[in-house]
Amino acid sequence: MSSKVRVRFAPSPTGGLHLGGVRTVLYNYLFAKHHGGEFVLRIEDTDQTRYVEGAEQYIYDCLSWCGLEPDESPLKGGPHAPYRQSERKASYYQYAKQLVDAGHAYYAFDTPEELEAMRANLKTEANPTPQYDAKVRMQMRNSEALGMAEAQKLIDTGTPYVVRIKMPQNEQVVFTDMIRGEVHFDTNLVDDKVLLKADGMPTYHLAVVVDDYLMGITHAFRGEEWLPSAPVHILLWKNLGWGDKMPEWAHLPLILKPDGHGKLSKRDGERLGFPVFAMNWKDPKTGELTQGFRERGFLPEAFINILAMLGWNAGTEQEIFSMDELIEKFSISRVHKGGAKFDYEKAKWYNHQYIQRKTDAELVQLAKPYITANGVDADDTYLEKVVGLIKERCTLLPDFWEQGHFFFKTPEITELAAIKDKWNEQKKTFFESWIAVLDAVTDWTHEALEASFNEVMAANGLKKGDVLLPLRIMLVGGKYGPGVFQIAEMIGKEELSNRLNNTTALL
RNA sequence: GCCGCGUUGGUCAAUCGGCUAAGACGCCUCCCUUUCACGGAGGAAUGACGGGUUCGACUCCCGUACGUGGUACCA
Known part of the structure; x- marks a missing residue:
């Protein structure tokens, strides 16, 4: 690791930013900052059919809210601009061509219908998803089967084509994942992935390798779902002649549903009642609004802390970490291999902790x-x-209203039943008497109010157990909230006597 | 189906061959508080299974099971 650490987060701007995505950013960021390196944001918008208005700006906003500012990005610019793959389109063809010329890739002219037919014909119970690989390569319409001369003719006459990687036979692709150690793949079982699409755009496979190379990325962190395509990327790095520049790989464990099985999805959040996206996301096509952690009332520091601990720990008993502490203590070797189920209860606990701090x-x-x-x-x-x-x-920011509304507005008495049954003339007399002496409370403090209350209470032959709950219901509306005399002090004499009068009138 | 990856309490997890297996969330009991919460003290609850290796395996190896990811001209 002699050269400066450079990592990247490369989202596809297609919708809300999932908490798993934020965690990937976070681990990238922490690793980079821990090593005094740089964090770049690259927009992977190579699929023009999935373009979503506003999704890119949304990503910037989410990262900004989380405090994960990139050192280089489409917005910020940098020495490797542009940082949007759609704007780098022209640069990919030459590498695809280079691979074809070297015999590591080939042109393919198969139409979507032909591909579908191939898969349908070859599909059996033992092989439900046939691949485009060495077994069928010579039966398809490509420069391997047709010959380069014929292929060139098709290209010259404007036949749409893609470039596919030519997976070698009988080779083992082995690499060392920073989290998982050595991982092996048999090339016979990997298919001829498309590298360059018919519209001239690269697929992820080509783009990630070319851009990581061009941008000097030293460490590539991504979700575990990418592990199966790692052999494609590794072969590309080697065949493009960049083997010695290849980044170190780390495939992060997945964040799973709290119940049931599978990756955590937006739908799970809706089903179980918690956010999955970092911030509110409104789908411009459907108008559907999905709530984010921010709007739910989470503090960004808490959100970050939660994500940091979902798959990593410092090996100590510490649970609360500031960003600076995370940067200092983070190490990829302490990242878990297994996926973690998201626990919303613990997430709320973290937010509560941060509010108290x-x-x-x-x-x-x-x-x-x-x-x-x-x-x-x-x-x-x-x-x-x-x-x-x-x-x-x-626990969450909206709770400040839920727990404090009665400091600002006369509350609705929702738990009148809690006092109604035991209500009697004696209590009524007591409250009337207390209201009457309120003017005598010159020192308007909760201590003085409590003393006055106790005095009148004793004079009426009552105990705290008889009148404290009624007082609370009158002031708050329900059985919750801080000390009643604190509340009485805050709302003032007029409002206090109003609430007492209003409620006794209901009894 | 095939391939990859994974598997310590309900959840997040420590342990890197010596374990009477930490800690946190959640749950339960009690105390504090004549509300709710906070706080305090306790409690229940864990190594998927079967073989090895070893004086000794949660830790290493091999199977099996289960889970999960991938298997697109999506990322």
Whole structure:
């Protein structure tokens, strides 16, 4: 590892950014920063049929929210621009040609219908998905079967063609994965993947190799789903003559559904009630909106911490890591091999932890949007007190409203039943008496209010157990929230007596 | 089907041949609090299976099972 570390995240801008994608970015980023290297963002938009309006900007926004800023990107530019593969289109053909000339690839003219026919004809129970490989190569319409002269004629007459890799026979492709160690593939079982499409765009297979080479990528991290195509990429690196420049590979474990089986998908989140995307994503075609972690009320630091621990750990008992600590402690050798099921409960625990670690002033800024969204315009001093009183009850940002609304608006009494059965004249008299002496409370503090309350309570022959819950229901509406006298202090005398009067009237 | 990869409590996981197998989330009990939460103290719960190797295997090897990924002119 003599040269400077350079890694890349290369998403395809086709929709919402999945938490697994963010984790891939994160591990890339942590590895690069740990080694003082660079992190580049490259947009893999080689499939023009899958172009989605706004998806690229969305990726920038997600990375920015997460604090994972690329050193080079289509937006930021850099020494290897352009960083969008669609804009690099012209550069791929020459490498495909180079491979054909060297006998490592060939032209193929098979139409989609012909490919379909081949697969249908060869399909058997023992072989449900026939591949385009050495076994059928000579029966298809390509420069191997037809000869180069014939192929050239077809090309000259404008016949659409693709370039396919010519998988060698009876070879073993072996490489060392940073996470999994040595991985072996038998070339007889790998198919002749398309490298260059009929529209002149490269497929992922060609593009990733060419661009990683051109951009000087030293370490390539990607999801485990790419492992089966690794032999194609490795052969490409060798056959293009770049074998000594090939990056080290690391195939990251998958993030799986919490229940059942398989990769975690957007649908699982909808089904189980948690976000899967980093931020809200609205599909411009269907108009469908999918909620993200950010809009659900997660803090980016928490989100990052959650993802970091999903497949990696420091080997210590530490659970909470800042980005700087992650950068310092991250090492690929401590990344797990096996997939991890996503646990939303633990994710919420992390967010709660991060909320508790914020100062009240910081929390005011974070909570404010959720307060104002409910038509409340409170000043920061008041908000800061509220936030301090309720924060330990808040797991997600919207909880600041759920847990604190009664500090701003007269609550609806939803749990009147909890006091109605035991309500009596004695209690009624007590509350009326307390309201009457409120004016005498000159020192408007929760201590003074409590003292006054206790005094009147004793005078009426009542105990705390008799009247504390009723008081809470009157002030809050339900059986939750911080100390009742704290609330009474905050809302002030007028509002306090109003709430007491209003509720007793209902009993 | 074939190929790759994986497999420690319900979940995330430590362990890199000596284990009475950490810790966290969640769950349960109790304490604190006459609310909810926080906090505190406890508790239940784990090495897929079968063979080896070894004085000794959760750790190494081989099978089997199971899971998962791939098998597109998508990434």
